[in-house]
Amino acid sequence: MDHPDESPACLGPASGWLTSGSSPLPLPALNDEEGPRLPEGLPPVVDAHVHLFPDGVFEAIWRWFDRYGWPIRYKLHTPQVVSFLLSRGVHRVVALHYAHKPGMARFLNAYVAEVARAEPRVLGLATVMPGEEGAADILAEAFAAGLKGVKLHCHVQCFAPDAPALHEVYEACARAGRPLVMHAGREPASPQYKCDVHALCSAERVERVLKDHPGLQLCIPHLGADEFDAYERLLERHDNLWLDTTMAVAGYFPIPVPRRLLEARPERILYGTDFPNLPYAWDRELKQLLALKLGDEVEAGLLGQNALQLFEGC
Structure with a gap:
């Protein structure tokens, strides 16, 4: 199968977290110390944002990051990713992937479904390319294969959250009671994406989705970066919204x-x-969260129980 395009057209915004002025630069690696495993005494920890791809797709993504994003510290393929986290005390892994063009989703979904069947501690999500023919059928097949939800990526797939092509996906998720994880925040933005993500993505557009599809369980990664105040207001107003901390607290x-x-x-x-x-380091986000001392009850929910309730209903 084809791999992601490693030289996409430069149509993105002139500034963002992955740019310096108008010129994209790889951000630096941090040689911070990593722990050998999770600290003792923590409640069950669920990493709700882990990427799993077939080898060739992973490698193409890493080449892109090396050129336009940041150096990848852990160039591990799927079996090693799963083993790495579980052996260090992570209780469950939510596995995410995305299709960058039509025709990829069925293959990727079958791949992740097989990983999840082999290791029940992996909660696999499906993907689809918004607007592709048979999108609802692709998701129905994925749910029947045991996948727990859907992952979409506005930046990579180049769509706005409130685009008409998404309604079919939202309805399929709501009908099946499966949550949707959608990178719909504006950052991290790169001019190497094929679309201007600041023009496509906004909290205002996400709110339209929440209002139009009240039965949809929607999770926005990166705490909705960089519109934190707007997403705080959305959380207060909408009971069908979740956020994950990914890279926003590290x-x-x-x-x-x-x-x-x-x-x-x-x-x-x-x-x-x-x-x-x-x-x-793999545990940097966790250390930063624990340092906030949010309280035992909040930590227990944030570190794992909230994710189990969303993806497993328990």
């Missing part, structure tokens, strides 16, 4: 930790990392 990007957002509705926040596509 202290890697030039932003303050949005603590007020974390505390607005902590039962709607999931811990996630973006492993293995990280430029820093």
Whole structure:
């Protein structure tokens, strides 16, 4: 199968977290210390944002990151990703992937479904290319194969959250009671994407989705970066919205930790990392979250129970 395009047209915004002025530069690696495993005494930890791809797709993604994003510290293929996290004490892994063009989704979904069948601690999600022929059937097949939800990526797949092509996907998820994880925040944005993600993505567009599809369980990664205040308001107004922390709390990007957002509705926040596509230690996000001392009950939900309730209903 084809791999992601490693030289996409430069149509993105002139500034963003992955740029310096108007010129894209790979961000630096952090040679921070990593722990051998999770600290003792923690509640069950679920990493709700882990990427699993076939080998060739992973390798193409890493080449892109090396050129345009950041150096990948953990260039591990799927079996090693799963083993790495579970052997270090992670209780469950939510496996995400995405199709960058029509015709990929069935293959990718079958791949992740097989991984999840072999290792029940992996909660696999499906994907689809919005607007592709038979999108609802592709998702129905994936759900029948045991996949727990859907992952979409506005930046890679080049769509706005409120685009008409998405309605079929939203309805399929709501009908099946499966949550949707959708990278619909504006950052991390890169001019190497094939679309201007700041023009496509906004909290306002996401709110239209939440209003038009009240039966949809929608999770926005990266705490909705970079519109933290807007997503705090959305959390307060909408009971069908969740956020995950991925890379927004790790202290890697030039932003303050949005603590007020974390505390607005902590039962709607999931811990996630973006492993293995990280430029820093695998447990950096966790350490930063624990350092906030949000309280035992909040930590138990954020680190694992909220994700189990969303993806397993328990």
